[in-house]
Amino acid sequence: MILAQRAQPAPDELAAFLDEYLRRGDCLVQVVSECEVLYSGRAASVAEAGDYLVIVKQDGSVQVHGHRSVKPVNWQPHTDDLFVGVEDGVAVMRAERFNPEEMVRVAFLAPAMVQAFELRESGGFALMGSEAEMQRALARHPELIEPGLEVLHRELPTDVGGIDLFARDTDGALVVVELKRSKANQEAVHQLGRYVESVRRLGSERVRGILAAPAVTAPALNQLGTLGLEFREVSALPLDDAGDAQPSLFAPA
Amino acid sequence: MILAQRAQPAPDELAAFLDEYLRRGDCLVQVVSECEVLYSGRAASVAEAGDYLVIVKQDGSVQVHGHRSVKPVNWQPHTDDLFVGVEDGVAVMRAERFNPEEMVRVAFLAPAMVQAFELRESGGFALMGSEAEMQRALARHPELIEPGLEVLHRELPTDVGGIDLFARDTDGALVVVELKRSKANQEAVHQLGRYVESVRRLGSERVRGILAAPAVTAPALNQLGTLGLEFREVSALPLDDAGDAQPSLFAPA
DNA sequence: ACATGAATATTGGAT
DNA sequence: ATCCAATTTTCATGT
Numbered sequence: 264m265i266l267a268q269r270a271q272p273a274p275d276e277l278a279a280f281l282d283e284y285l286r287r288g289d290c291l292v293q294v295v296s297e298c299e300v301l302y303s304g305r306a307a308s309v310a311e312a313g314d315y316l317v318i319v320k321q322d323g324s325v326q327v328h329g330h331r332s333v334k335p336v337n338w339q340p341h342t343d344d345l346f347v348g349v350e351d352g353v354a355v356m357r358a359e360r361f362n363p364e365e366m367v368r369v370a371f372l373a374p375a376m377v378q379a380f381e382l383r384e385s386g387g388f389a390l391m392g393s394e395a396e397m398q399r400a401l402a403r404h405p406e407l408i409e410p411g412l413e414v415l416h417r418e419l420p421t422d423v424g425g426i427d428l429f430a431r432d433t434d435g436a437l438v439v440v441e442l443k444r445s446k447a448n449q450e451a452v453h454q455l456g457r458y459v460e461s462v463r464r465l466g467s468e469r470v471r472g473i474l475a476a477p478a479v480t481a482p483a484l485n486q487l488g489t490l491g492l493e494f495r496e497v498s499a500l501p502l503d504d505a506g507d508a509q510p511s512l513f514a515p516a
Numbered sequence: 517m518i519l520a521q522r523a524q525p526a527p528d529e530l531a532a533f534l535d536e537y538l539r540r541g542d543c544l545v546q547v548v549s550e551c552e553v554l555y556s557g558r559a560a561s562v563a564e565a566g567d568y569l570v571i572v573k574q575d576g577s578v579q580v581h582g583h584r585s586v587k588p589v590n591w592q593p594h595t596d597d598l599f600v601g602v603e604d605g606v607a608v609m610r611a612e613r614f615n616p617e618e619m620v621r622v623a624f625l626a627p628a629m630v631q632a633f634e635l636r637e638s639g640g641f642a643l644m645g646s647e648a649e650m651q652r653a654l655a656r657h658p659e660l661i662e663p664g665l666e667v668l669h670r671e672l673p674t675d676v677g678g679i680d681l682f683a684r685d686t687d688g689a690l691v692v693v694e695l696k697r698s699k700a701n702q703e704a705v706h707q708l709g710r711y712v713e714s715v716r717r718l719g720s721e722r723v724r725g726i727l728a729a730p731a732v733t734a735p736a737l738n739q740l741g742t743l744g745l746e747f748r749e750v751s752a753l754p755l756d757d758a759g760d761a762q763p764s765l766f767a768p769a
Numbered sequence: 770a771c772a773t774g775a776a777t778a779t780t781g782g783a784t
Numbered sequence: 785a786t787c788c789a790a791t792t793t794t795c796a797t798g799t
Contacts, residue, residue, distance in 0.1 A: 265523070307753065307792090308644065310640070311641070315638065316635065330544065333579050333591050333593050333779070334779060340793095381567075382568065383566065383567045386563075389561060392558070393775080394776085423702075444776085444777095480788090483787095500560065558778095590777090593779065643792085647789095677788075697791085702773080734771090735773090736772090
């Protein structure tokens with residue numbers, strides 16, 4: 264799994280190592296070093312000399328990690344070209360891409376370690392509790408929102424975006440349902456408001472708006488009241504009912 | 517900078533290593549290993565056995581990287597508690613936090629390498645081209661939006677959010693300006709529309725709405741027309757004018 | 770290629 | 785602690 268490693272490589276040694284293993288395109292390379300980092304593209308940034316962990320993956324993505332936080336200090340999602348060289352006695356890597364046009368340049372001022380790994384393509388990954396899943400579950404069990412609710416459409420397109428769930432209640436009124444997998448805020452309320460307005464413009468039927476989420480912020484709840492809309496508490500991670508043959512994450516094997 | 521390293525550690529050796537260096541709280545620890553990863557909290561996920569690079573930083577943040585993409589497969593922004601142990605002959609790390617309550621559990625099935633680094637807190641970092649910077653520049657030079665425009669407020673709070681720039685034009689009309697540092701989409705148009713509506717409700721003055729961005733999507737431009745709002749092309753990375761003593765990123769030292 | 774919208778978004782700032 | 789809005793958001797998806 265570990266292909267190669269050098270401790271405290273000289274600049275030309277580091278450059279050669281990077282060149283060799285990045286060119287292969289089938290491994291992950293990382294460098295621990297004091298670095299200077301320049302970025303220019305959608306924005307521009309400079310990171311003065313400091314210790315960083317630099318990771319270059321097979322897809323050419325580059326990330327420069329500092330001592331804290333999940334998010335890298337500098338990064339590039341995917342690069343079209345990688346250049347490695349020695350400038351003024353310092354190993355330098357430049358990662359470029361074209362769309363959008365941007366560039367990250369890392370100068371390895373004092374490399375402590377460089378390594379190349381082979382990470383085999385990994386296996387299955389399953390995520391539970393996405394909004395898409397929540398939408399499927401509620402389309403199947405609309406009574407979790409309101410007894411007697413009948414779902415007419417999912418992702419119904421309007422001129423201002425797609426309506427998550429479009430339904431009819433037992434009184435015959437149309438119901439626009441906006442889903443959020445986590446606590447809903449004012450943005451979600453306005454989104455719902457837009458959809459309701461849009462549907463009302465189309466016809467003369469009575470139209471209700473329901474925000475379905477596990478929770479709602481106080482200002483958002485206020486706003487709902489002002490706009491004559493409703494909130495319904497719905498969990499994003501529903502207990503799977505016996506009728507469904509869905510595997511449970513924590514079910515015993 | 518490199519504190520310690522073990523190749524192909526046995527489970528108890530890996531657990532001891534992790535325990536020792538994670539407890540210190542002043543270093544970055546990483547493991548290259550075949551892993552199984554469980555996450556449970558805001559959502560839930562399972563990653564089946566595969567090769568991953570696991571990074572634990574000083575702040576307790578955990579990230580599990582696969583062979584591609586900047587974004588980790590699993591992660592945790594900050595953990596309150598880290599537990600390390602050996603279960604069924606396999607080294608296991610569990611990272612928990614309380615707000616929100618969530619947990620990541622990594623089982624190191626076949627560890628190839630574990631390392632501990634000391635990354636000193638890094639120095640200066642400067643980002644140019646943020647929306648905040650754009651806002652300052654345009655507040656100072658509103659003529660870049662429209663000749664004769666007079667800025668009354670920045671970040672003016674309304675009941676539906678903060679207005680980026682609030683101004684008056686040469687005809688005496690109020691102007692709501694929404695800024696985007698990159699190409700503006702329908703979402704931005706709706707945001708602007710909300711602010712304009714809110715201001716109109718407050719008084720009887722004529723109110724214009726301007727979306728200022730380096731570019732705009734075709735549907736968004738359409739929407740602007742429908743709502744009677746305007747678009748103005750403004751760069752997020754303005755050429756610094758001679759009057760400003762702002763340092764240029766690429767100026768020679 | 771472009772536009773849209775979700776995300777375990779993360780992160781920083783204001784209240 | 786809560787809430788809001790920016791982000792070099794990234795990323796997957798649909799058109």
